[in-house]
Each structure stands twice: as structure tokens, then as C-alpha cells.
Amino acid sequence: METFKKLKDFYWPYKRYFIWSIVFMFLITGITVVYPIILQVTIDEVVLGGKSEWIPYLAFGFIGIMIIKGLGTYVHQYTGDLFGITSVYKLRNALYEKLQYLPFRYYDNAKTGDLMSRLTSDVEGFRFFLSFGFSELLRLMILVLSTFAVMFYYSPALTVVTLITLPFLVVVVFKFERSVHPAFRAIRKSFGKLNTNVQENISGINTVKSLSREEHVIDKFNTSNGDYKDKYLFTSAIWAKYFPLMEYLGNLSVVFLLSFGGYLVIEGSLRPGELVAFYSLVGYIMWPIMNLGFVINLFSQSKASGERLLEILEAENEITDIDESIVTEKLKGDVLFQDVTLRYGEDDKDALYNISFHAHPGKVVGLIGSTGSGKTSLTQLMTRFYEPVRGEVLIDGLNVNKYSLQSIRSNIGFVLQESFLFSSSIKANISYGRPEATMDEIIDAAKRAQAHEFIMELPDGYDTMLGERGMGLSGGQKQRIAIARSICVDPSILILDDATSAVDMETEFKIQKALKEVMKGRTTFIIAHRISSLKHADEILVLENGKIAERGTHEDLLKNEGPYQRIYDIQYQDKEQIMKMQIG
Known part of the structure; x- marks a missing residue:
């Protein structure tokens, strides 16, 4: 029950709905146990005893009990659903809110389809147990105990003989639970992978079709679908293994009941109506215990779902506001990196290493380098999408973690x-x-x-x-x-992460012309692969393998004959050759 204890804050505030559901469940269960008693009285007193005048009273009494049970069932089911639905409404909101504030590091390893599965099918699985499973478990326990009391009242000896198989049935049920829970957790994981497969395929359908990879994605889906099928079949095999054994033990009790009960009736120590009532009451014990397998199934699914939901709720968010974070509406945009090193994972190599530079307010800084050199990583430290492992990132003279996240991010315009x-x-x-x-x-x-x-x-x-x-x-x-x-x-700080990469040269020229006005008074970082996009920057940082290989203005870097010069030659020599070919 540890999983349910951890999720207690989401359902316990609505316990009044659960309590009302349980109250009416007691009423329904009590009426259920009365049925065999009425049957016993009808046989022994009316049929065999000749008390025909009791018939109207029994008939109207039975109708009245049925009406009360119907009304009680309505209230029980409605309040039970109200309990479950209201609880998971709060839970689903909490999950969605947590996902909004989890850092980028969490999403680096998360799968979209799997997260969608958790917020839909796992939440729904947990809700179903809250709405139905809890109360059903209590109902079965109360029904078994009250039935046992009535049976013991009729005949202690017959009760003992009839229920001799009960301990064996209980052992089988609990063995079933231990086997079925890991199986259902595997099903949930497999379903999450299947969802991820579908989501990725739909999102990338243009790529799939353009590269004629339809057969490949179909095979990939078939593999995921086959794994999901195998997990379900394995679980079905567990059910098929244990339920016939449960049914056999239940039917064996009926054999003992009819054999010994028939003997007691012949001996005169048990009335025929009591034997018939006893037969009905045995079902109220054996079938609930066998039905316990179904409830355990619900519990196992709900527990597996709850564990997956807790993985989100308990995910560590290392990027949060400090207790006395500074809230400001407008920043000047003075950016300073001091010996900053960034590593995404403990086993990963450094994405950035000992980065130091100073971008004064209103200045334009260009970032260029090969793919994976650390250009985007550098700008993501300003917004605290990630935290450096060493060094400091300061804005307006203060470490970025001193500001509230809202203050930092509302002052930075990010074009991804x-x-x-x-x-x-x-x-x-x-x-x-x-x-x-x-x-x-x-x-x-x-x-x-x-x-x-x-x-x-x-x-x-x-x-x-x-x-x-x-x-x-x-x-x-x-x-x-x-x-x-x-x-x-x-924004006070504008970050353009290859912002003109998807436009043609004419449109890029127009945007660059317009952005000159936009950049005035703002600290601007331009990440680009084309030198034409950043050659007018006040300072250009050339990154290689997470380090600043060289820095300076466009003109200064061309004189260095370093990495920037090589990039320039590649881009502009190609253009010159194309122009010569066109002229020729």
C-alpha cells in the first residue's frame, strides 16, 4: 500500500464521498445476506410449515428490500465515482503542472508517447480502483464475514466442513497477486513504448514518406505491438493458470456442503430450508474470495499505474527559485560568463568547458561553430534551462540563480x-x-x-x-x-538560435535589416552557421568541442587564419565558384 500512501494527498481530501459510498455499501451488503434468510423462511415456514398467510408479508417485504437496495446501489456507485473522478482531477492537474516545471534534463530522456500514456491510461487505471476497487475490496470482506456469521448460526459443524478448502483458496489468491502485479507493470511499460512509437511516427510522417520508410515503420510498430501482445498473453496465462484452481476449490466446498448437509437433514439436525440457505451463503463466501482475484487484478493495475505516476511526481527538479529570489520586471542585459563548465550527465563529457566572456548591454554577440560545439548549450545557461557544474553565469552582476525564473525568462526572447x-x-x-x-x-x-x-x-x-x-x-x-x-x-536579451535558417536569402536579408532596429538597446546573441548572419556582431565567439577557439570581430577573425577563416573560405569560395560557373 506504499504507493497509495504516497498519493494520499490527492484522494484523502475527498474522503467524505468515499465514506458515503461505504455507508451505502454496508446497507447493500446487509440486504444481500438477508436474501438466503428469506429463502429459508419461505421453505421451512411457508412451504413445509403451511403458513400461507406469511406470503403477502414476505412478498411485500422482499419488494421493499429490493427498492431500498436499488436506491442504495445508486448512491453507492455515484459517490464512489465522485470520489475517484474528483481525486484524479486533482492528480492529473498536479502531473501536468509538474511536467511544466521539470527541467530540460528530464525531457532529454523522456518519451512523449510514454508521458501521454501516463497522463491518460495510467491516471484512468488509478481512478477506476479509487471509484470501484477500494469499496469492492471492503464489500467482499464484509460480505464474507457477515455470511460466515449467519452460516455459523445455522450450523457450526457444517460451516467448518464446508469451508475446509478456504485456507487453500486464500493461498492460491495471494500467489496469484504476487505473479500478476509484475506482469501488469510490464504491460503498462509496453503500452507506453507503443504510444511513443505511434506518436513519433505521426509527428515524423513527412520524413517517413519522403524517404520511403513506410515498411520500416510498419515493422517497427509490429515489433512494439507484438511485445504488447506477448505481455498481455503472459498475463492471461497467469489468469488461466490460477482461476481454474480457484474454481475447483470453490466447487469442492459445494461437494462437502451437499454431502454433509444432506446427511444432517436426513438426521433431522438441519432443516431443508437451512440447507438451501446454506448453499446460497457458500456462494457469498467462495465467489467473493474468487472475485478477490479480480479486485487484486484491479489493485495490481492501479498500483502499477500509481508507481508510474509517482515517477513523474517525485522526479527531481534541481532548477527552482531560491527562498529569497529577486523579482524584477526589466533587466539591463549585462551578461557575464566566468569559467563556466556544463555537463549534461554524470557520465557525459563536458558540453562546455571553462567558458568566459562578457556581453555588455546592447551589444551583439555572434556564436558560430560546427554542430555539437556548444552554441545552443551556452545560451540555455542564461535562461537556467540547465545549471553549470562549475563557474557562474551572471546577468546585471548577479548570478542567474539569484533571480526568479519568471524574471529571467520573461526578459529573454528565445527564437529556437x-x-x-x-x-x-x-x-x-x-x-x-x-x-x-x-x-x-x-x-x-x-x-x-x-x-x-x-x-x-x-x-x-x-x-x-x-x-x-x-x-x-x-x-x-x-x-x-x-x-x-x-x-x-x-526582451532585454534576444537569442536567435539559427533563426533565419529556414528562409531564403532574400527573406533573410529583409529580416536582418528589420532585426537591426529590434536589436537596439538589447543584448543579442546570434547563433548561426552562415557567416552572413553574424558578421556585423560586436564580438564573435568561435566554439570547438565546447571551448572558445577564438574570439573577435569579423575583420579581426579573418586576419587570424584560424577556424573562422576556414569557415569563411568554405562558404564564400563556394559562392565565388558558383558565380563563375553562372557567368561562364
Whole structure:
């Protein structure tokens, strides 16, 4: 029950619903045990005893009990569902909130499909046990105990003989639970992998089709689907192994009951109606205990789901606000790196090593280097997406961890290399980081990003609804809207992570021209592979293997004949050759 104890805060505040459900469950169970007693009285007193005048009373009494049971069942089920649904509403919100604040490091290893599976099927599995499983477990226990009391009242000797197989049945049930729980946990994990497979395939369908890899992804899905099938079949084999044994032990009790009970009736120490009632009561003990396997199944699934949910809730978030974090609306944008080293994992090599530089407010810093050299990693330290293992990152003279995360990130405009747009209007996408922005401010941001013209050509202009991930727009259009979104925030620090990589040369020229005005008064970091995008920077840092290989202005770096010079030669010599070929 450790899993349920850890999740107690989510369901215990709503215990009143659970208590009402249990109260009416007691009523229903009590009425259930009364049925065999009425049957016994009908046989012994009315049929064999000739008391026909009892028939109307028994009939109306039985109808009244049925009505009460029906009403009780309604309240029991409704309050039980209210308990489960309300609890997981709070749980699902907590999971989603935790996912929003977990650091990038968590998502480096997480799978989208698996996370979706946890927030849907695992939450639902946990809810079903809260709504039904808890109360059903109590119902079975109460039904068994109350039935045992009635049977013992009728005949202690027959009770002992009838229930002689009960200890063996209990042992089988608990062996079943120990086997089935790991199997259901394996099913949950396999289902998460299957979800991830589907999600990745749908997200990358363009790549799949463009490379004619349909057969490959089908085979990959078949493998995941086959693993899920095998896990389920293994669990079914456990069920098939234990349930016939449970049923055999239950039926063996009936054999003992009819044999010894029949003998007692012949001897006159047990009345026929009591034997019939006894037969009904045995079912109230044996079948609940056998049904305990079903409840244990629910418990196992719910426990496995709860464990997977706790993995999210208990995930460590090492990037949080300190107790007395500084809240500020506007930063100057003075950025200082002092001997900063970054490592993503304990066993990984350094992504950045002893990085030191100073970007004064309003200056433009260019970052260039091969893929994996650490350009993006460097800028992600400013926003505290990651924490350095050594050194300090300071903004306006203070370590970034002294500021609240909200203060830091609201002052940094980030245009990522891969632009992500939400399934909402263009207007909502541009004002996403600043919902209170006026329409004039949204239009101004779009104009500066060279996006206004093509937006106005769309059927609904700024009210045009975008498809998933910006479907319906070209790569360049999506990137310009992402730039407008960053401009709309009016940041003190602007980070352009290869922001013009998806646009043509003409559009890039327009954006660069517009960004010159946007950069005024802002500290700007330009990450680019093309020298043309950053050659006007006040300082250019050339990164190699996580280290600053050289630094300086465009003109200074060309004189050094170092890595920057080699990049320049590769890019511009190719252009000169192309121009000569075109002229020729």
C-alpha cells in the first residue's frame, strides 16, 4: 500500500464521498445476506410449515428490500465515482503542472508517447480502483464475514466442513497477486513504448514518406505491438493458470456442503430450508474470495499505474527559485560568463568547458561553430534551462540563480532553431509570451519580423487558425512568426538560435535589416552557421568541442587564419565558384 500512501494527498481530501459510498455499501451488503434468510423462511415456514398467510408479508417485504437496495446501489456507485473522478482531477492537474516545471534534463530522456500514456491510461487505471476497487475490496470482506456469521448460526459443524478448502483458496489468491502485479507493470511499460512509437511516427510522417520508410515503420510498430501482445498473453496465462484452481476449490466446498448437509437433514439436525440457505451463503463466501482475484487484478493495475505516476511526481527538479529570489520586471542585459563548465550527465563529457566572456548591454554577440560545439548549450545557461557544474553565469552582476525564473525568462526572447507554433490563431501565437499585448503591438512585432505582409494575405489575417505545429505555413513563415513572438515580449536579451535558417536569402536579408532596429538597446546573441548572419556582431565567439577557439570581430577573425577563416573560405569560395560557373 506504499504507493497509495504516497498519493494520499490527492484522494484523502475527498474522503467524505468515499465514506458515503461505504455507508451505502454496508446497507447493500446487509440486504444481500438477508436474501438466503428469506429463502429459508419461505421453505421451512411457508412451504413445509403451511403458513400461507406469511406470503403477502414476505412478498411485500422482499419488494421493499429490493427498492431500498436499488436506491442504495445508486448512491453507492455515484459517490464512489465522485470520489475517484474528483481525486484524479486533482492528480492529473498536479502531473501536468509538474511536467511544466521539470527541467530540460528530464525531457532529454523522456518519451512523449510514454508521458501521454501516463497522463491518460495510467491516471484512468488509478481512478477506476479509487471509484470501484477500494469499496469492492471492503464489500467482499464484509460480505464474507457477515455470511460466515449467519452460516455459523445455522450450523457450526457444517460451516467448518464446508469451508475446509478456504485456507487453500486464500493461498492460491495471494500467489496469484504476487505473479500478476509484475506482469501488469510490464504491460503498462509496453503500452507506453507503443504510444511513443505511434506518436513519433505521426509527428515524423513527412520524413517517413519522403524517404520511403513506410515498411520500416510498419515493422517497427509490429515489433512494439507484438511485445504488447506477448505481455498481455503472459498475463492471461497467469489468469488461466490460477482461476481454474480457484474454481475447483470453490466447487469442492459445494461437494462437502451437499454431502454433509444432506446427511444432517436426513438426521433431522438441519432443516431443508437451512440447507438451501446454506448453499446460497457458500456462494457469498467462495465467489467473493474468487472475485478477490479480480479486485487484486484491479489493485495490481492501479498500483502499477500509481508507481508510474509517482515517477513523474517525485522526479527531481534541481532548477527552482531560491527562498529569497529577486523579482524584477526589466533587466539591463549585462551578461557575464566566468569559467563556466556544463555537463549534461554524470557520465557525459563536458558540453562546455571553462567558458568566459562578457556581453555588455546592447551589444551583439555572434556564436558560430560546427554542430555539437556548444552554441545552443551556452545560451540555455542564461535562461537556467540547465545549471553549470562549475563557474557562474551572471546577468546585471548577479548570478542567474539569484533571480526568479519568471524574471529571467520573461526578459529573454528565445527564437529556437525549430519553430514551434500552437494550434491557435496567428494573433495568439505572436502574443503567447505577452497575452496582454495590444493589436497594434502584435502587428508591429509582425512587421519587424517581415511577417505582416504574408499574414494579411491569409483568409482571416491575424485571426487565421493554424493547424498542429503550424501546419499550413511554410518553414520560413513559421520562423518569422516565431521571431515576431519573441519581439512582442520586448526582451532585454534576444537569442536567435539559427533563426533565419529556414528562409531564403532574400527573406533573410529583409529580416536582418528589420532585426537591426529590434536589436537596439538589447543584448543579442546570434547563433548561426552562415557567416552572413553574424558578421556585423560586436564580438564573435568561435566554439570547438565546447571551448572558445577564438574570439573577435569579423575583420579581426579573418586576419587570424584560424577556424573562422576556414569557415569563411568554405562558404564564400563556394559562392565565388558558383558565380563563375553562372557567368561562364
